[in-house]
Amino acid sequence: MLASCHLLLLSSAMLVPTFVHGEDLSWTAATNKVHKRLRREWIWNKMHISEEKNETLPHHVGRIISSIQNSNAMYVLEGDGANSIFKVDENTGDVSAYERLDREKKAEYQLTAHILDRTTNKSLEPPSKFRIIVQDVNDNAPIFVQRVFNGSVFEMSPVGTSVTTVTAVDADDPTLLGYADVDYKVIKGQNYFRIDKSGVIRTAAANLDREQKATYEIVVQAIDGKGLQAAESGTATVRITLIDINDNSPVFNPTKYQFEVLENITLNGEVGKLTVEDIDEPQNRNTKYSFASGNFQDTFLIIPKPYTNEGIIKPKKPLDFEKTSSYQFSVEATDGDISYANSKTKGSKSIATVSIRVIDVDEPPVFNRPSYMFEVVEGSDIKKAIGFVSAIDPDRAKREIRYRVLRSNYFKISNNGAIFAERILDREEHSWHNITVAANEIENGKILPQLETHAQVFIKVRDINDNAPQFTEPYQPGVCENAAPGKVIIRISAVDKDEMFPGLKFTYSLISDESNFTLIDNHDNTANITVKYGEFNRELVKTHYLPILISDNGLPPQSSTNTLSIHVCKCNEAGEFTFCEEAAKQMGVSVQALVAIFVCILTIFVIVLLIALRRRHKKDLNVLRKNVAEIHEQLVAYDEEGGGEMDTTSYDVSILNSVRQSSMTSPRMTQESRPCVYSQVQKPPRHGLSGTGEMAIMIEMKKDEADNDGDLLPYDTLHIFGYEGAESIAESLSSLGSGSSDSDIDYDFLNDWGPRFKMLAELYGLEGGEDFAY
Numbered sequence: 001m002l003a004s005c006h007l008l009l010l011s012s013a014m015l016v017p018t019f020v021h022g023e024d025l026s027w028t029a030a031t032n033k034v035h036k037r038l039r040r041e042w043i044w045n046k047m048h049i050s051e052e053k054n055e056t057l058p059h060h061v062g063r064i065i066s067s068i069q070n071s072n073a074m075y076v077l078e079g080d081g082a083n084s085i086f087k088v089d090e091n092t093g094d095v096s097a098y099e100r101l102d103r104e105k106k107a108e109y110q111l112t113a114h115i116l117d118r119t120t121n122k123s124l125e126p127p128s129k130f131r132i133i134v135q136d137v138n139d140n141a142p143i144f145v146q147r148v149f150n151g152s153v154f155e156m157s158p159v160g161t162s163v164t165t166v167t168a169v170d171a172d173d174p175t176l177l178g179y180a181d182v183d184y185k186v187i188k189g190q191n192y193f194r195i196d197k198s199g200v201i202r203t204a205a206a207n208l209d210r211e212q213k214a215t216y217e218i219v220v221q222a223i224d225g226k227g228l229q230a231a232e233s234g235t236a237t238v239r240i241t242l243i244d245i246n247d248n249s250p251v252f253n254p255t256k257y258q259f260e261v262l263e264n265i266t267l268n269g270e271v272g273k274l275t276v277e278d279i280d281e282p283q284n285r286n287t288k289y290s291f292a293s294g295n296f297q298d299t300f301l302i303i304p305k306p307y308t309n310e311g312i313i314k315p316k317k318p319l320d321f322e323k324t325s326s327y328q329f330s331v332e333a334t335d336g337d338i339s340y341a342n343s344k345t346k347g348s349k350s351i352a353t354v355s356i357r358v359i360d361v362d363e364p365p366v367f368n369r370p371s372y373m374f375e376v377v378e379g380s381d382i383k384k385a386i387g388f389v390s391a392i393d394p395d396r397a398k399r400e401i402r403y404r405v406l407r408s409n410y411f412k413i414s415n416n417g418a419i420f421a422e423r424i425l426d427r428e429e430h431s432w433h434n435i436t437v438a439a440n441e442i443e444n445g446k447i448l449p450q451l452e453t454h455a456q457v458f459i460k461v462r463d464i465n466d467n468a469p470q471f472t473e474p475y476q477p478g479v480c481e482n483a484a485p486g487k488v489i490i491r492i493s494a495v496d497k498d499e500m501f502p503g504l505k506f507t508y509s510l511i512s513d514e515s516n517f518t519l520i521d522n523h524d525n526t527a528n529i530t531v532k533y534g535e536f537n538r539e540l541v542k543t544h545y546l547p548i549l550i551s552d553n554g555l556p557p558q559s560s561t562n563t564l565s566i567h568v569c570k571c572n573e574a575g576e577f578t579f580c581e582e583a584a585k586q587m588g589v590s591v592q593a594l595v596a597i598f599v600c601i602l603t604i605f606v607i608v609l610l611i612a613l614r615r616r617h618k619k620d621l622n623v624l625r626k627n628v629a630e631i632h633e634q635l636v637a638y639d640e641e642g643g644g645e646m647d648t649t650s651y652d653v654s655i656l657n658s659v660r661q662s663s664m665t666s667p668r669m670t671q672e673s674r675p676c677v678y679s680q681v682q683k684p685p686r687h688g689l690s691g692t693g694e695m696a697i698m699i700e701m702k703k704d705e706a707d708n709d710g711d712l713l714p715y716d717t718l719h720i721f722g723y724e725g726a727e728s729i730a731e732s733l734s735s736l737g738s739g740s741s742d743s744d745i746d747y748d749f750l751n752d753w754g755p756r757f758k759m760l761a762e763l764y765g766l767e768g769g770e771d772f773a774y
C-alpha cells in the first residue's frame with residue numbers, strides 16, 4: 001500500500017506541490033549559444049518508505065524522473081546513504097533501498113540527484129536535492145525510564161494523595177495517533193494504589209498504617225495507544241514507604257516500679273526511670289508524664305528523656321529519711337499531640353504505680369543558719385563571746401557536735417559554739433574578720449572527720465575613737481623674711497585613723513598665744529596659718545616651731561599636738577622664695593627612684609661591657625681571617641724586630657727581611673719621605689747630620705722658644721723621645737717619623753661592618769691622603 005503511495009506521489013503533481021527548480025534554466029554559457037534549451041524541471045522532492053519492512057531486499061523507494069529525453073542520460077545519487085543504502089538505476093531512475101530501515105535510528109535521508117551525460121560526465125540538468133522519509137510503524141512499546149521508582153506518603157493519608165510520578169517513553173512517531181501514547185496500569189498492589197494517565201501514583205485506600213505495613217512494592221505497566229507493550233521494560237517496580245506520624249499513644253511497660261534512693265541524693269540525681277512503649281517512630285512519641293495520684297509534684301519531677309522517651313524521676317527538693325521514708329504514687333503517660341483524628345489509641349491513658357523507699361544515710365551536721373554575722377567593738381574584753389553558732393546532727397543518732405575555727409589564729413570556738421577573740425581586736429588593723437567554722441559529729445569522744453559541715457562567720461569590728469587626728473602630711477612651709485602681717489603661710493588639714501564618719505570635725509588651736517603666727521580655723525576641717533607681726537630675721541631664727549593642737553569630736557574626743565616647722569626664707573620682690581633653710585629641705589628622692597637610678601646605671605654598665613666584648617671578639621676573628629702575607633706585613637708595620645739577627649729560632653728572619661725590603665720600595669717609602677709637620681719640627685734629620693752638637697743646639701733653641709712664649713702652656717716634657725741619637729743602624733724606633741705607618745694595614749673591612757662603624761671606616765679609609773700623628 002505504501003509502495004503504491006509513492007508511485008502515486010511521483011505521478012501526481014498535487015501531492016508534490018513544491019518544485020525545487022521552477023526557474024528558467026539556461027545552458028547558454030556552457031553549450032552552443034544557438035540552441036535555446038527548453039524549460040526543464042524535477043518533478044519531485046520527497047519520497048517515503050516504511051521502516052522495518054519484512055519483504056525481501058531491495059525495497060523500491062521511488063523514481064527520479066526528469067522530463068529530459070536523452071538516451072545518453074544517466075542518473076547518479078549523492079548524499080546520506082547514497083550508493084550503499086540507496087541505489088539508483090542509472091537508466092530508469094528507480095531508487096531502491098538495500099537495507100531494512102529503522103525510523104527510530106534515522107528518520108530522514110538527504111540526497112542529491114544528478115543527471116549526467118554518460119560519455120562526458122557532464123550534468124544535463126542542475127543537481128537537485130530530495131529527501132527520503134522513513135515512515136513509522138508502531139514498532140516500539142513504551143519503556144520506563146527507571147526500572148525501580150521510590151515514593152513515600154504519610155501514613156493515614158486520605159485516598160487520592162499523590163505518592164510519586166513514574167514515566168515511560170515510546171520511541172515511535174508521536175504525530176501518529178496511538179503510536180507513541182502511553183497508558184499506565186497498576187498490575188500489582190492495585191488495592192492500595194492507582195496510577196493515572198500522566199503516571200502519577202496515588203493512594204487508593206485510606207488507613208494505610210505504617211505500624212502494620214511500612215513499605216509497599218507495587219508493579220506498574222505501560223502500554224501504548226495501540227495496545228503494544230514491551231515484554232520486560234514495559235513494567236517497573238515502585239517502592240512506596242509510609243512516613244510515620246504520631247498516631248499511637250505510649251503504654252507503660254512494666255506498669256509497677258520500685259525504687260530505693262539514698263536520702264542524701266543531690267537535686268540532679270536520678271531516682272529511677274519509667275519506660276513506655278510507643279510503636280511510633282522515636283521522633284513521633286512525645287510522651288508526657290503526670291502524677292495521677294499521690295501529690296508529690298513538690299517532691300519529685302518526671303522528665304521525659306528525648307528519643308528514648310523514658311521518664312526520669314528526679315527529686316525536686318532534698319529528701320529526708322527522718323521526715324518521709326517512702327513515697328507511693330501513680331504516674332500517667334499520655335501523648336498530648338496525637339495528630340490523626342481516627343487514631344485507635346487516641347485518648348487512651350497508661351498508668352503505672354511507683355513506690356520509692358528512702359534509705360537513711362549518716363549525714364553531716366547541719367548549722368541552724370547558712371552563715372553568721374557578728375559585730376564586736378574594737379578593744380573589747382576577749383573573755384566575752386562575740387557570738388554563737390549552732391549545728392545539730394540531723395540523724396536519729398543525734399550525736400554531739402564539736403566546732404573548730406578554720407585557718408584563723410584570731411579566734412577560737414567553744415564546744416557550745418561561742419566564738420571568742422584570741423587577742424584584742426583593732427579595727428585599724430582589720431575591720432572585718434571573715435572566718436569559717438567547721439562542725440563535726442563526735443562518737444565516743446572521737447571526732448568523725450567524714451561528717452563535717454562548714455559555715456561562714458562574718459565578724460565586723462566596730463570602731464571606737466581611739467586615735468587622735470594628725471597632720472595629713474608633714475608640712476614644711478616657708479615664710480619670707482619680710483612677710484607682711486596677715487599673709488597666709490599654709491593651709492593645714494588633718495586625718496584620723498578611726499572611721500571618718502560624716503559629722504567628723506577637727507578643731508585646731510595654737511598651744512601658746514605668744515607666737516609670731518596666727519591660726520585661723522576655716523571650719524571645714526582645715527586651718528590657715530598666717531603671719532602675725534612680720535619681718536623675720538634669718539640671722540636670728542632660721543626655723544620657727546609652731547605647736548598646734550588638733551582635736552576631733554569623737555567619743556571620747558581625741559587630740560594631739562603636732563609641731564609645724566616654718567622656715568624663714570630669702571625672697572625676691574615678687575615674694576617668691578629664693579633661698580630657704582638647707583637643712584630643712586628633704587631629700588626628695590624616694591627609695592623607688594633610687595632603685596630605678598641604680599637599675600639604669602647597671603643596665604648601661606652591662607651594655608658597655610657587652611659592646612667591648614663584641615668588639616674584641618670581632619677583632620680576633622679579623623686577625624684570623626687575614627692570610628699569612630698580611631700577618632707578615634703587620635709584623636713589618638709594627639717595626640717589630642724580635643731578638644735580633646742572631647735569634648733565628650723565634651723568627652724566620654729571611655721572610656721578615658724580604659718583606660721589609662719590598663716594603664721599603666712600597667708607598668710606605670714615599671710616606672716616610674714626606675713626614676708629617678709635627679715630626680718635621682721635632683725630629684732631627686736622619687741623614688746628613690752627624691754630630692750631637694747640632695742636636696743639642698736645636699733642643700736649646702726650642703727651649704728658649706718655649707720659655708719666651710708666654711702664650712704656650714708649660715712645655716717641660718718637651719718631646720724627649722724625639723731624640724734617639726745619631727747613626728743607628730737599626731734606624732729610628734720612633735713612631736713619630738713614620739707618619740701614618742699604621743695605615744699599611746688594610747682597614748677596608750671597616751666598611752663592611754655597617755653604619756655603626758662608618759666614622760672609623762672614614763678615618764682609616766683615607767690611606768696616605770692625610771697624615772696622622774700618634
Ligand SMILES: *[C@@H]1O[C@H](CO)[C@@H](O)[C@H](O)[C@H]1NC(C)=O
Nearest residue numbers: 050051052053054055137139
Ligand atoms: C515484520 O515482522 C515482524 C515479526 O514477524 C512483525 O512484528 C512486524 O510487525 C513486521 N513488520 C511489518 C512492517 O509488517
Ligand SMILES: *[C@@H]1O[C@H](CO)[C@@H](O)[C@H](O)[C@H]1NC(C)=O
Nearest residue numbers: 076116117118119120121122
Ligand atoms: C565519468 O565518471 C565515472 C565515475 O566517476 C568515471 O568512472 C568515468 O571514467 C568518467 N568518464 C569520463 C568520460 O570522464
Ligand SMILES: *[C@@H]1O[C@H](CO)[C@@H](O)[C@H](O)[C@H]1NC(C)=O
Nearest residue numbers: 146147148149150151239241
Ligand atoms: C530507592 O530507595 C532505595 C532504598 O532506599 C535506594 O537504594 C535506591 O537507590 C532508591 N532509588 C532511587 C531511584 O532513588
Ligand SMILES: *[C@@H]1O[C@H](CO)[C@@H](O)[C@H](O)[C@H]1NC(C)=O
Nearest residue numbers: 262263264265266361362363
Ligand atoms: C551519700 O551518702 C553516702 C553514704 O554516706 C555516700 O557514699 C555518698 O557519697 C553520699 N552522696 C552524696 C551525693 O553526698
Ligand SMILES: *[C@@H]1O[C@H](CO)[C@@H](O)[C@H](O)[C@H]1NC(C)=O
Nearest residue numbers: 431432433434435457458459
Ligand atoms: C568580709 O565580708 C564582708 C561582708 O560580706 C565584706 O564586706 C568584706 O569585704 C569581707 N572582708 C574580707 C577581708 O573578706
Ligand SMILES: *[C@@H]1O[C@H](CO)[C@@H](O)[C@H](O)[C@H]1NC(C)=O
Nearest residue numbers: 514515516535536537540541
Ligand atoms: C618671734 O620672732 C622673733 C624673731 O623674728 C623671735 O625673736 C621671737 O622669739 C619670736 N617669738 C616667738 C614667740 O617665737
Ligand SMILES: *[C@@H]1O[C@H](CO)[C@@H](O)[C@H](O)[C@H]1NC(C)=O
Nearest residue numbers: 488490491520521522527528
Ligand atoms: C586660707 O587659705 C587659702 C589659701 O591657702 C585661702 O584661699 C582661704 O581663703 C584662706 N581662708 C581664710 C579663712 O582666710
